[in-house]
Amino acid sequence: MTNNTSHSTTQASTCTESTSTETKMLQEDNATNKSNLGQQGKDIGMTLCGTCRNINPIDQGRCSRCHSKIQPRNYQSLQQSWALLITAAILLIPANIYPITMLTNQGKVTYDTIFTGIVHLVHSDMIPIAIIVFTASILVPWLKIVGLAIYLSAISFNLPVSKKKLMVGFHIIEWIGRWSMLDLFVIALTVAVVNMGQLLDAKPAPAATAFALVILLTQLAAKVLDTRLLWDRLEKNNDTN
């Protein structure tokens, strides 16, 4: 490690994390080099291929490894991401106020929204399941939409939020977003096995489609966005700017 610190070509040291113990190494190394942080690929005329993450000269049209087009920055991605996010936010309303399942139990029809479904679970003493469903179908979609909105506003309106925190939040959103699919899978399974006419029958209801679209659009909004835009406009050493 000491060899590395004195190495004169070390431009910005990587801080490393053990996947098993989560201990951070090279931390002091990182601190001493803090003043060097901020030299981006575009400053040294290099850029990353968006498809295969190969490093190419910035003026080269196509990636030398995967032959796809190189874009040093995708400025349109900000607009696209906003558009997808706003659509998702609008769809989140019908997804939550309309019923998502229709249950016929001995001739009696009850409609359940996402929320009342969870309330039923709590009343029938299935708290752990209720927590899983609550996280997947209420917490995650809302968190995703609010989180992405903060992230995108930070880029669009230069909000003074710590960029490092934003980035960590973004990675969490990217990872956790898929778990919203849980509710749709449960509905599909339930509808398939519970079909005994007037006796006991489950059917999906309109919110299911809206909810599926919310998941799809928010996932796309996160995927489309070029996160490097956040880090461009800043002064080199100021994290919050």
Add this chain to the structure above:
Amino acid sequence: MDGFSFYMPKNLDQDTIILCRSCDLAVQRRALPSNVRALCPRCHTALYDVPYCSLNGMLALCITAILFYIPANFLPVLEIHFLGSIRATTVYESAFAVWVQGYWIVAVAVIAAAVVAPGLLILSILLQIIIVKRRLHSAFWQQTYRKLLKNHGVLSQLTMLEIYVISFLVAAFNLSDFSDIYLGMGTFCFGMLFLVILFLQREYNLEHMWRMVHDE
């Protein structure tokens, strides 16, 4: 240490520079001990790690996955007994059931995430391994290889077996109020398929596979 000199582009060793995909920071690549991954010093995105990426291991996992894939998709994954009537469903049938109700977006999501994407993922990795191992260097095979690698990210994101496995449990608990729940061979195979694909994805390293592109 003279910090100032580090700003100079001429001091960067161009061969070992890597750029962070999230914030475009230029970072000097250095050797890592195993089980450690490098994080971007500025935004803490994972940059790279030391891949195992053993081709033979992945080949074995691929074949195991194919063996589990077939029963996992054709045997019923959930069976309920309610007042003497028995209902069972496979993954396909559950998607079909919502499709006929008019919720085809939900059905497509289920089929894509639980059937099509995992299947394509296994086939794609299998084909990649064959191309690398058999040294198929002709232009056609190398082009196929590039295409497979380009689409790997999407396939691997669409594969949501872990969520499907949890959804059995949630559905089973939901229904246990009304009826008796039986989980059969299909459920077991689906669970195993999930585990095998989990390990396959851990073993697989896209950057490593990209380095095996044979350019003429």
